[in-house]
Structures are given as C-alpha cells and as structure tokens.
Amino acid sequence: MSKRKAVIVGVADAPLKDGMIPGGASPLAVQARCAKDALAEAGLTLKDVDGLLVAGMWGNPGPGMLPTVTLSEYLGIRPRFSDGTNIGGSAFELHVGHAALAIEQGLCDVALITYGSTQKSEKSRNLAGRPAVLTMQYETPWGMPTPVGGYALAARRHMHEYGTTPEQLASVAVATRKWAQLNPAATMRAPLTVEDVLKSTAIADPLHLLDCCLVTDGGGAIVMTNEERARDLKAKPVHILGFGEGQTHWTIAAMPDLARLTAAEEAGKRAFAMAGVKHKDIDVAEFYDSFTITALLTLEALGFCERGEGGAFFASGRTAPGGDFPLNTNGGGLSCLHPGMYGIFLLIEAVRQLRGECGDRQVKDAKIALCHGTGGTLSSGATCILAKD
C-alpha cells in the first residue's frame, strides 16, 4: 500500500460576541456549524467525512463520555475511523497526528476534527474541581484551586531556580494582548501593561488574574484529506511536516520537574525529528497559553531558548508584533478566546497564517508554523509542524 500524505484543507471557528456564542447554542450545534463551515471551505460536505476525531468537556457524565459516537449520530454520519482521545487542551494537535496516520494508511479519506464549548454561557466553570476520587483524593482535599494552582506551583519553582520575575511573566500577557489588538475577532483588545497584570489579584500567588487565560465559549473544526484528493479541492492545502506527543502526570505532585515542561520536550523532539526542520526554520509559532507560565515553559521546552532564559526572551518583546519570534498571533488564550480546551485554535490560526489570510496580524512570508498544545496541568503535550503549499 503506497503512502498518501495528509494535508489540512479546511478550518473554521465559531464567531463570538463578548466571549459567547451569539444567540446561544449547545456544544453539539457549535461543532456541527463549524464542521459545515470548514468542509465548505474545502469544497466538501459532511457526506464526504469518513473519519471523526473529537475531544471536549461537554456532556460528562452522559453522551460526552463517548464523544465520537454522540457526534456521529448528531451529524448523521458513519465514520469508519474515529478517535476520541482526550489528553486535555493538547488533544487536537494529537488528533492531527493521528488523523494523518489514518489518512496515510487509507483508514479514512476525509477526517474531521471538532471541538465545541459553551462554558461561559452556561457559567459552568468551576474552580473547586471534581470529586476527590482515585488519584485526586491526594490533592483535592487541600484546596488547590484548579487548574491555576498547579501552574502557580510551576511558576514559583521556575522563579526559585532561574530568577524569573513576575514582571517577566506579565510580559507574556502584554505581548499577546498586542497581537489581540490586531485581531478583530479577539475578545480582549484594550491596551494592557505589565503594571496592569501585577496590580490584578494574585489569585494563586505568584500568578495573578491577568496571568490567566480568558473564560469564553468557542468552537472549531479542521478538515484533513490526502494530497491527491486535495488537488481537486477549493482550498490551498497546508502540509503536515511532523507531529509528536508526550504525557507525564495527572496529579501535579507527580510532575517530574515543576520548572521544566517534560511533555513538551518529548513531543517537540519527536515532531522536529519527523519534520526534518530546524528551529530557525519556524516562521510563526502558536503555543498553548492557559497561563503566562505555560507559554514560557513551552518556549524553553521546545528548545527556542535555554532553560531559564524564557523570562528575558519574553521581556525583550521578541514575541510581540514586529518582533523576530511571532507567537500567538491571534491573541492566544490570554486575550483572544479560551473555551476550556484551546488547542484547536492554535492550529486554525497557524493554517490561516500559512494561507496568508490574517490581515493586520499577518506574519510576512510565513512558510512554516509550529503549534504546541499543553493539556491537563502541564500534563500532556502535542506538537504539529505545518507548512504552506
């Protein structure tokens, strides 16, 4: 069986107003609409879809426990390949990798990846966490605010080991806001300073409220097929050069090293090795920024700077518009949107950058993009390296 290369041929996200789906919708409806839009971009329809990959937090306990089964029924499709793997917000980078494998092996021809959340409309965000069962009986009883507490533990340890400062962490949020100001679809576009971040409540000291991502609704979809089929489609294909995944822990006390994002180190190495490109070849990067510390740890873990140098890297402004390392160009989870599992939006933004559709925030001559998702509490990582046609 000859190998068919997988490509991305369509993306879509749900428009938001004040961080919410206008008019309201169920998480299933959000996914259905995004799926239809992403397929239309490619010139395909739901009838063409024979692979379905889904991760989300909706309908649990209940129909969300079998997300691909529920969504297949809802969409009226019968996929012959499905993957409901959930490793947290990084699941979608993993799904691109798994869909590529399935497409290359001929297990499906058109793969659809979807995500939907209405957490802001539902007011379902809950800092108290879930019942203290199994491994969580050793963490939940002590009142750790989740998930921010685990990230704050990492931030404190990074400060201790490397002298990283609250100002440097705040500079991650400031640079990201500058990108959001160039994106009409971003939720938070008002000017933001380091002082604003430091003056906001230290909800889980050392992390402040403005070190944290937004809480919004959101939906997205990605359509993949093989290169041969893509030739006849409307959209310019985006190529998948490499991908990798890794996971280390669920309970934060089991993280191998709080000052080091091991899952990203492992996923990134695997993706770079498969892609056969170097760090200097990356024109635009999209990192999961659930918190400022997440983006900083990711930068170091993927090898774009030495461990401990992330703080100075961000404070220098290199990641902001006009800098030499364009990062989180849609405004990220910190300023654009964050519906609970943000990873699909990293991919959607990277695809649009590679297709040159980003208007004021377009990175000039973007040819190769890297997306890195982080899931759980710094628990899992998945990397995709993408290239324009």
Added chain:
Amino acid sequence: MYEKPLPIIDPDSAPYWSATQQHKLVIPRCLDCGKHHFYPRALCPHCHSDKLEWTEISGRGTVYSYIVANRPAGPAFKADIPYVVAVIDLAEGPRMMSNIVIDDPSKVKIGDAVQVCFEDVTPEITLPKFKLV
C-alpha cells in the same frame, strides 16, 4: 460540619487513610528496588514490581514549591484565605501535596524544612498537613 471535599477512600488507599487516623504517615515501599512511592499504587512506579510493603515514614520534608491561595478553591475554603498549598519533598523521596499550616503565608519559602501534623476533620478522615520547623 466539615464542608470541604473529602478523599473518597478506595481499596488501594484504605491502609493509608487508616494510618493517618492514627496520626501516622504510612506509604508503600518497594521490596525489589527499595524506593518509597506516593500515592499508593498496585505496582512500584519506579521498577514495576508488585512486592510492596506499607512503611511508616518520618513525616519530615522540605517545601518543593507552594502557592498562596487568595481566591478559594470553592466556597468551603473561603474562610481560610489566604492559605498555603504546597508540594512537599518527603525525606524518604516521594512528593506529596498538602497545606502548610501557618498564620502568615509570607513566611514560607522554597526549601524550608517541614514536619507533618494531623488534622482530624471528621470521625472517619484525618488529613496530614505540615508545619515549618
């Protein structure tokens, strides 16, 4: 009435929680590789042996990292803010999440020596916490 979340005890964890009720920290140690681990598992996470024994440990450790919660993890913790949640490097090797019981959270530093103390929160459950020494 105690309203904070309580551990939901299962067969794997029953010996651990039974020991904390007696104000003892008892965790598994591997008879093959000699290492302790926490939380309790059916197989040693270091060498995957199933030859494990419950062992009382010293309750001594150091602060690996910590946060000061200025916003509570749910309404039940509201009266406690600001409070300290820490990851402790136990003297025997494993790490454990807990609270540091202290009036002034600004006195806690990474690397501080700590000793376990026990809080009987319900007739069935005793939580191990730590104090600076």
